[in-house]
Amino acid sequence: MKDGQLDEIDRKILRTLRTDGRISNQDLAVSVHLSPTACWNRVRALEEGGFIEGYAALLSQRALGLPDTVLIEVTLDRHDDDMLIRFGEELAKLPEVMEANLLTGDYDYLIKVAVAGTEGYERFLRQRLYKIPGIRHSRSTFVLRTLKRTHSVEP
Incomplete structure (x- = not known):
């Protein structure tokens, strides 16, 4: 990410994390064709840049009795x-x-x-x-x- 601009690798990282926030850094790195260190650095830069606001578990309303x-x-x-x-x-x-x-x-x-x-x-x-x-x-x-x-x- 340069000057707050996302490149295609950043977008791929964000799309992957959007659907699987629990993916390991190793698996994420493989999926975006980066080394684990380079991938980890990009994820940290995306977090610090405000592109990733946080991570959460999606709970089932139905299972919680509020369907x-x-x-x-x-x-x-x-x-x-x-x-x-x-x-x-x-x-x-x-x-x-x-x-x-x-x-x-x-x-x-x-x-x-x-x-x-x-x-x-x-x-x-x-x-x-x-x-x-x-x-x-x-x-x-x-x-x-x-x-x-x-x-x-x-x-």
Whole structure:
């Protein structure tokens, strides 16, 4: 990587790590046709350059008893800094929330939540989400099937 620019080997490393973050450096080096030392140096440079933010295990919602995904559109009462900060902080504390995005458009937030059916969703609404002050309106949609799921863009 020169001057923050990725070459094809860097992109190959990133694509491989994107699909298998646990690959050994030896196997990664073989797959990108580098020596283990050169490969390790490139991975470190990619980490230090901010191209790799971290490594994580992907957990099964179904195995954890939360097989359903709900997308919730939320509109707040106010849009001042204090309200946005407080709402964001409270939302981040909820373990069912997998993703939360502050948006432009007709509603303020799009929240992705893992639940166990409609009963689990009702419990989430009543016991968690609606306890956060400042919500004016929400609208929900259950996900029937996920057609594509990635956690980063392909380099």
